Amino acid sequence: MPFDIPILNPLRAIVGPNNVLTSAEDTIPYSFDGTAALTQMPGCVVFPKDAGQIAGILQIANEKRVPVVTRGSGTGLSGGSLPCPDCIVLCTAKMDKILELDRANLTLLCETGVTTLAIADAAVGAGLFYPPDPGSMKISTIGGNVAENSGGLRGLKYGVTRNYVMGLEVVLPDGELMWLGNKCVKDVAGYSLKDLFIGSEGTLGVISKVLLRLIPKPASKKTMVATFNQMDQAADSVSAIIAAQIIPCTLEFLDRTTIHCVEDFAKIGLPLDCEALLLMETDGHPAVVAEEAAHMERICREQGCLEVRVAKTDEEAVKLASARRSAFSALARVAPTTILEDATVPRSELARMIRFVEAIAKKYRLRIGTFGHMGDGNLHPTFLTDERNTEEMHRVEEAFKEIFDEAIRLGGTITGEHGIGLAKKAFLPKFAGGAQMRVMRELRRVLDPKGILNPGKMFD
Amino acid sequence: MSLPGSHLKNLDYSVLQQCMHCGLCLPTCPTYDATKLERNSPRGRISLMRAIADGKLEASKAFAEEMYYCLGCLACMTACPAGVNYAELFEHARAEAEQSRVMDSPFRRLIRGFTLHWLFMDLRRLQWVGLAIRLYQTLGLQALLRNSGVLNLFPKRLRELEAMTPAIQPEFSSELIRPVTPPQGQRRYRVAMLIGCAQDLIFSDVNRDTVEVLSRNGCEVVTPPEQFCCGSLHAHNGEWELAQVLARKQIDQFPPDEFDAIISNAAGCGSHLKHYSKLLEHDPVYRKSAEQWDRKLKDIHEWLAEIGIAAPANRPGRGEAVAYHEACHLCHGQQITVQPRQVLRSIPNLKLREISESTWCCGSAGIYNLIQPEMAGELLERKLKNILASDAQILATANPGCMLQIINGAKRQNIELRVVHPVTLLAEAYRSESSTRIGDPETVRKGRAV
Numbered sequence: 001m002p003f004d005i006p007i008l009n010p011l012r013a014i015v016g017p018n019n020v021l022t023s024a025e026d027t028i029p030y031s032f033d034g035t036a037a038l039t040q041m042p043g044c045v046v047f048p049k050d051a052g053q054i055a056g057i058l059q060i061a062n063e064k065r066v067p068v069v070t071r072g073s074g075t076g077l078s079g080g081s082l083p084c085p086d087c088i089v090l091c092t093a094k095m096d097k098i099l100e101l102d103r104a105n106l107t108l109l110c111e112t113g114v115t116t117l118a119i120a121d122a123a124v125g126a127g128l129f130y131p132p133d134p135g136s137m138k139i140s141t142i143g144g145n146v147a148e149n150s151g152g153l154r155g156l157k158y159g160v161t162r163n164y165v166m167g168l169e170v171v172l173p174d175g176e177l178m179w180l181g182n183k184c185v186k187d188v189a190g191y192s193l194k195d196l197f198i199g200s201e202g203t204l205g206v207i208s209k210v211l212l213r214l215i216p217k218p219a220s221k222k223t224m225v226a227t228f229n230q231m232d233q234a235a236d237s238v239s240a241i242i243a244a245q246i247i248p249c250t251l252e253f254l255d256r257t258t259i260h261c262v263e264d265f266a267k268i269g270l271p272l273d274c275e276a277l278l279l280m281e282t283d284g285h286p287a288v289v290a291e292e293a294a295h296m297e298r299i300c301r302e303q304g305c306l307e308v309r310v311a312k313t314d315e316e317a318v319k320l321a322s323a324r325r326s327a328f329s330a331l332a333r334v335a336p337t338t339i340l341e342d343a344t345v346p347r348s349e350l351a352r353m354i355r356f357v358e359a360i361a362k363k364y365r366l367r368i369g370t371f372g373h374m375g376d377g378n379l380h381p382t383f384l385t386d387e388r389n390t391e392e393m394h395r396v397e398e399a400f401k402e403i404f405d406e407a408i409r410l411g412g413t414i415t416g417e418h419g420i421g422l423a424k425k426a427f428l429p430k431f432a433g434g435a436q437m438r439v440m441r442e443l444r445r446v447l448d449p450k451g452i453l454n455p456g457k458m459f460d
Numbered sequence: 461m462s463l464p465g466s467h468l469k470n471l472d473y474s475v476l477q478q479c480m481h482c483g484l485c486l487p488t489c490p491t492y493d494a495t496k497l498e499r500n501s502p503r504g505r506i507s508l509m510r511a512i513a514d515g516k517l518e519a520s521k522a523f524a525e526e527m528y529y530c531l532g533c534l535a536c537m538t539a540c541p542a543g544v545n546y547a548e549l550f551e552h553a554r555a556e557a558e559q560s561r562v563m564d565s566p567f568r569r570l571i572r573g574f575t576l577h578w579l580f581m582d583l584r585r586l587q588w589v590g591l592a593i594r595l596y597q598t599l600g601l602q603a604l605l606r607n608s609g610v611l612n613l614f615p616k617r618l619r620e621l622e623a624m625t626p627a628i629q630p631e632f633s634s635e636l637i638r639p640v641t642p643p644q645g646q647r648r649y650r651v652a653m654l655i656g657c658a659q660d661l662i663f664s665d666v667n668r669d670t671v672e673v674l675s676r677n678g679c680e681v682v683t684p685p686e687q688f689c690c691g692s693l694h695a696h697n698g699e700w701e702l703a704q705v706l707a708r709k710q711i712d713q714f715p716p717d718e719f720d721a722i723i724s725n726a727a728g729c730g731s732h733l734k735h736y737s738k739l740l741e742h743d744p745v746y747r748k749s750a751e752q753w754d755r756k757l758k759d760i761h762e763w764l765a766e767i768g769i770a771a772p773a774n775r776p777g778r779g780e781a782v783a784y785h786e787a788c789h790l791c792h793g794q795q796i797t798v799q800p801r802q803v804l805r806s807i808p809n810l811k812l813r814e815i816s817e818s819t820w821c822c823g824s825a826g827i828y829n830l831i832q833p834e835m836a837g838e839l840l841e842r843k844l845k846n847i848l849a850s851d852a853q854i855l856a857t858a859n860p861g862c863m864l865q866i867i868n869g870a871k872r873q874n875i876e877l878r879v880v881h882p883v884t885l886l887a888e889a890y891r892s893e894s895s896t897r898i899g900d901p902e903t904v905r906k907g908r909a910v
Contacts, residue, residue, distance in 0.1 A: 021497075023522060024511075024517055024520075025499060025508060025517070025520060025522040025523055025526060026497070026499050026522075028504075028507050028508055028511050028516075028517065029497075029498035029499045029501070029503070029504030029505075029507045029508065030498055031507070032481055032507065033481070034480075034481060034482050034483055036480060047496075073483055073486060074481075074483060074498070075482060075483040093496040094496050096496075115487070117487070136482065136483060136484065138484065138487045139483050139484065139486045139487045140483075261541075262541075264543070265541045265543065266541075326484070326541035327541075328482065328541075329480060329482040329484055329540070329541035329542045330541040330542065330543075331542075332478060332479075332480040332482075332541070332542035332543075333541075333542055333543045336474055336477035336478065337477070337480070338480055386477075387477075
């Protein structure tokens with residue numbers, strides 16, 4: 001390994017020799033994240049335990065101009081935490097303490113490596129609620145969620161990670177520490193730099209602590225499953241629900257292929273004899289919940305759904321949501337390589353986008369499974385392929401180009417929640433346009449003048 | 461597979477590719493949970509196996525050590541939405557490690573030669589060793605040695621191992637169970653009973669109880685006194701060929717078409733026994749019967765739930781609470797979680813109490829507690845804490861390894877806890893039914909043949 005040996009000893013001095021990994025057996029498991037078909041060996045992996053150690057690592061890297069890639073649990077889906085050649089992987093997995101749950105201010109302060117599930121559980125333990133629930137929430141870290149501005153199944157009503165970040169502790173490439181934000185509900189002092197770091201994909205600084213907003217737990221909820229004979233009926237139902245000014249917390253969609261894969265794994269009795277399934281959940285005051293649920297059911301029936309089933313118990317509702325969260329991984333049951341995207345369109349354009357994706361799959365002779373957060377207009381068309389089949393992989397690429405172009409044409413975006421990383425880097429300039437690209441480049445240069453943080457990601 | 465060359469390179473690549481490294485296995489992996497190192501996680505280990513298959517990594521000592529650091533608890537298989545067959549990968553990876561001889565040493569060769577190649581290839585030999593230990597224990601030698609302080613002269617690890625020596629049962633299964641036990645009442649099924657090796661030596665009473673319960677539920681039970689090891693120990697420790705030899709012997713002894721079911725009561729064995737078709741997929745002679753074997757092989761709880769459990773009328777005792785620890789190779793290896801609880805719930809005068817993390821490994825993991833005492837100890841601690849929190853007086857679990865591990869842990873911490881196989885509780889309840897007593901109660905108490 002042609003890694004710069006002279007920096008290893010200073011790194012060991014900072015985090016201790018056991019927290020610097022260099023052997024092939026130790027580092028191969030860090031040569032990928034959750035993204036398909038991307039691998040790159042790092043130079044070494046280091047595990048800091050606090051902001052001070054992160055600062056030390058960054059100072060060394062900055063001085064020697066060694067790239068640093070920050071990584072939580074490595075579950076990202078755009079290659080954001082994929083190593084760059086000969087980089088230092090700065091892994092935050094050992095910074096996993098919840099530091100404070102402030103019941104008076106309804107906030108939670110934690111280290112960057114705490115899992116999303118641990119935060120959700122801590123909130124529930126205090127009778128509160130932390131809504132963002134990305135598919136990987138059982139293991140994804142909050143630092144990663146903030147850096148990617150992760151979404152989840154409840155985005156429609158409750159928003160995404162950004163809506164819950166009140167404060168961040170950030171370490172800059174030169175080792176300087178910054179606290180951004182606070183426990184105040186209102187704060188307009190200066191630029192909102194905190195917001196700049198949310199979704200920055202590890203390119204501007206390393207997040208070391210996160211202060212989160214918690215909300216009261218909804219008093220009741222109702223979960224329903226509606227099945228359809230045609231995919232665009234499901235899409236039209238979603239558009240009609242939104243147009244009727246109902247904002248349920250979840251409106252998730254699975255196509256036939258995805259339903260079968262998920263059922264094969266979770267075995268919870270999903271209806272298999274349909275082309276599309278909508279998972280709908282409304283929560284809040286019991287009277288409102290009952291009314292919204294009835295209204296949504298009516299709309300689905302008007303759109304010609306086959307059946308609407310109501311989850312009888314909380315347990316069944318939780319099972320349905322967890323099964324949905326497993327959708328992407330479950331699709332791997334039917335193909336060696338699953339490549340998913342998260343093109344997002346305004347909700348009025350959903351049916352059109354669904355039809356377009358179907359047509360593209362046919363045009364390029366590709367197998368596809370589509371699921372996603374339909375209430376957010378956020379689709380996850382997933383091509384079922386084999387990375388060793390280069391000819392087919394080429395067709396996958398071409399298909400995605402067309403899907404992205406169509407999403408942009410319909411007023412949508414190339415990524416709703418997974419980030420740009422490496423996977424969508426090529427499409428960003430066209431989407432963002434010249435002025436935005438220039439401002440982003442200049443911003444990045446100011447914060448990371450030597451370009452050591454996640455180089456090659458998002459844009460060059 | 462007796463193919464030349466690397467196990468991992470010869471493996472169907474799609475099995476490795478099945479892992480799409482989403483990371484959903486990480487939170488369920490006990491070793492990852494302890495270290496937070498990807499290398500100690502399922503997806504990390506699979507990436508190392510794949511690196512070997514791709515020719516990017518040699519089967520190094522570090523690789524081999526990693527494969528033996530894995531408990532093989534298979535919790536990752538329950539968690540994996542993509543359906544990765546980690547059990548198969550793990551066995552091939554250990555076989556690769558053995559084949560590369562990177563961990564080879566005269567001592568290790570001696571131990572493996574003695575146990576895997578000799579002792580467990582013929583269970584009569586195992587019984588002789590059992591007899592020797594039984595004598596050591598019953599003649600008072602063990603007590604003498606333990607009280608004399610002589611043991612203090614030995615290294616700490618050896619002393620710990622001595623303390624872990626299980627109490628050998630006064631009778632082996634063949635002395636407790638007739639070759640053919642008739643059913644109580646009408647014969648509904650004809651089943652074969654596998655007595656296992658550790659189970660036979662240390663918990664032969666569990667075998668007797670299993671046969672009693674089967675008989676009470678209308679099964680004629682065939683239990684040949686001389687049986688073979690199922691080969692799981694061999695397959696899990698990189699000895700594929702020996703595992704294949706033993707699988708063929710099993711199929712020869714119990715031709716699957718002669719039985720309605722072949723019953724195993726040890727989770728670790730059952731989990732392996734159900735995959736003979738995979739083990740013998742390239743064997744033209746045995747492939748077909750191995751497939752049939754897999755279909756007939758049933759865990760005792762699974763079988764009882766399938767045929768319907770005759771509810772006992774009563775049970776002696778004071779309405780104790782029983783906690784259920786799920787043996788990894790029952791809940792993860794065989795996906796059997798409901799049926800043992802059904803068995804426990806069918807018993808009157810007994811309260812089933814759920815424990816936290818019931819599916820988290822107790823650290824026994826075959827011979828893991830012997831070769832990785834530190835990690836095994838941490839897991840045992842965690843398990844005991846969860847059992848204690850439940851306030852149950854009885855702990856039921858369906859694997860001899862788990863039973864021993866928890867018995868030893870409770871003993872070391874002076875915890876009063878009865879550790880039993882669920883089937884034993886059911887058998888006791890049946891025995892207490894005065895009207896439907898099995899055989900002469902005196903015989904049963906003395907533990908002679910039923």
